[in-house]
Amino acid sequence: MPLPEDIVHFLKNHPDKAYCDDCLAEHFKVPSSEAKKAASALGAEDKVDRRLGPCEKKHATDRHVNKSV
Numbered sequence: 001m002p003l004p005e006d007i008v009h010f011l012k013n014h015p016d017k018a019y020c021d022d023c024l025a026e027h028f029k030v031p032s033s034e035a036k037k038a039a040s041a042l043g044a045e046d047k048v049d050r051r052l053g054p055c056e057k058k059h060a061t062d063r064h065v066n067k068s069v
Helices: 003-012 021-028 032-044
Strands: 048-053 063-068
Touching: 003 021, 003 032, 003 048, 003 063, 021 032, 021 063, 032 048, 032 063
Parallel strands: none
Antiparallel strands: 048 063
16 A cells, blocks of 8 residues: 555544654654655645644654544
8 A cells, every 4th residue: 555545544543643744654664754745745635634733652742743534
């Protein structure tokens, strides 16, 4: 499955949680830049809710986080 589809599937399986790009990169074992690119595209297409805020792993609150829509 391509990374964007993997991200959507992962977030739908964790509907009450938000993950930053670094957390997604760690989970999918890809570079942070690749996770950010995929998540940004998904946010632009309204396939994920992407905004600034705290992530599930308590990273800084000024990170983009991604959540299921």
